[in-house]
Amino acid sequence: MSSLPWGAMARLAGRRALFAVPVLLVVTFGVFAIAAASPFDPVKAYAGTAALGADQETLDRLRANLGVDRPVVAHWWDWLTAAVTGDLGESSVLRQPVAQVIGERLVWSTLLCAVAFAVAVVTGTLLGVLAARRPGSWLDRTVTSLAYTLEAAPVFWIALLAIWLFALQWGVLPAGGLTDTASEQVTAGQVASHIVLPAGVLAVSQLPWFTLYVRQGVGDALAEDPVRGARARGLSERTVLLGHALRSGLLPVLTLIGSRVPELITGALLVESVFSWPGIAAATVEAATAVDFPLLAALTVLATAAVLVGNLLADLLYGLFDPRVKLNDM
């Protein structure tokens, strides 16, 4: 891995970016079309309780001012041209420009997801290898059934039980937020103690998938000829397991990592709102509860873009690590 094929990687990224443009256009338009088809009335939402006492004339004027009756395409086009210049509109629930909301909160979400994903990958590999070493052993059966159970358990439920156990019963970890309520500043130590529970729960929700795939991959690799050859040459079990079976068994898993972005976003949506983590996913739920359309639209598009980047990452890893695939052909 001394020199990476930068040229081929850049070309693949470029092609994917070209594909992403129509996808994002369709998604943004879909968002506006759904909003236009919904019974939600922006005028009533804007006026709030004042709409109850207002006469029809005032409401009509407001309607004209807000431009509610213009066609969807016009709304969409205005939003799109403004979005290209970086103006995503104003969030009504957080009383901030949408771009600022995203800028402030993206850091915390990225931190949470990165920590959780790293924990899930390391733990999942470890458990997967341990389970694959002796298929059918009690360890294998325990790990597998635990993985299936965790896969079936809703992440918000796990989060609540974790709060009950660690924050309330044992009192070892804070129950939510980014810092203690008394704390004025965001310090690294505060964040470190507050991230343990949410990141741990998010990791647990990603863990089953990873463990089961590693177990499958390593288990299959252990039954193949290179491993048999290595054993016949008298290599130690450790070398066979880590040097041969894990290397070829981990390959398909590595390339699938990028495609886990949607599940990670889904998990983050639920975990952040349980733990009041000030990230972008919690803002999405707030925006949805208050029907804050500008924020919701921007976040939907942002999440779609993240998924597309994840897919690109998956393809790049696939092309880099699998010698049978050429990046130029993808």
Added chain:
Amino acid sequence: MAEAAIERTWRSHGTRRRSTRTLRVRTSGALVALTVLAVLLVPPIVQLDQQAVDLAAKLQPPSWEHPFGTDDVGRDLLLRCVYGLRVSLLVGVAAALTATIVGTAVGALAGALGGWADRAVMRLVDTFSSVPHLLLGIFVVAMFRPGVWPVVVSVALTHWLSTARIVRAEVLSLRARPYIDAAVSGGASRWRVTVRHLLPAVAPQAALAAVLMVPHAMWHESALSFLGLGLPAHTASLGTLIQSARGSLLAGQWWPTLFPGLFIIIPTLALAGLAGAWRERINPRRRSELML
């Protein structure tokens, strides 16, 4: 001697595997049957009011009288959970049925037409699946709140994609079979070939996808309800039960949270176990594949 020993280990290994599989299928089947029976029979037979408030007996831990304990206004949690399961399962089945019908229609159309129509439809499916499911669900529900139908539609809207992919792939592989060629050269129209030959052949795959989709749809409904965006709070679904238990959880009472969650996990695992066995049966070669 050695051969006999090997023979014995192989055979005992094989029977043990088969018996654990049978055991798994039987347990799953029993649990699914129990779920369905509880959902169908408990409300009409047990003449108990799930909304019956008993403030004197509020937040009691599990006991013989209330096996799952009581909630913060003294309602029996076992009864609430059964009613919640009923609502969640209904929403799940309705959403899975809608999604399967839409997905099968779209997938069969794309596969049967082929050419540019197929490419266009599949590009649309790719585009749709680039939006995280729960996020799209949240968006739809937020705009069309409140009620049961927005939840069903939002779950269906995000779940038809996988069925469409499965059905299309199946139709494409069927199109190369001789009996389809025979039907075409016999003068059957494209419509007739699709309805009489292709759709019946993809039905088992589509049905399997539908069964596997029910737990997904239940999960989706509970997640939306838990976020306060799904079913209205007075309708006891498993999600709203967990949502309304948050207050008592912070006060240290674990049972109103624990039991509704178990009611999501157990049917999910049981259905997955049954669907796995069914898949092994209709497609034995894919036995080693993961069931997730």
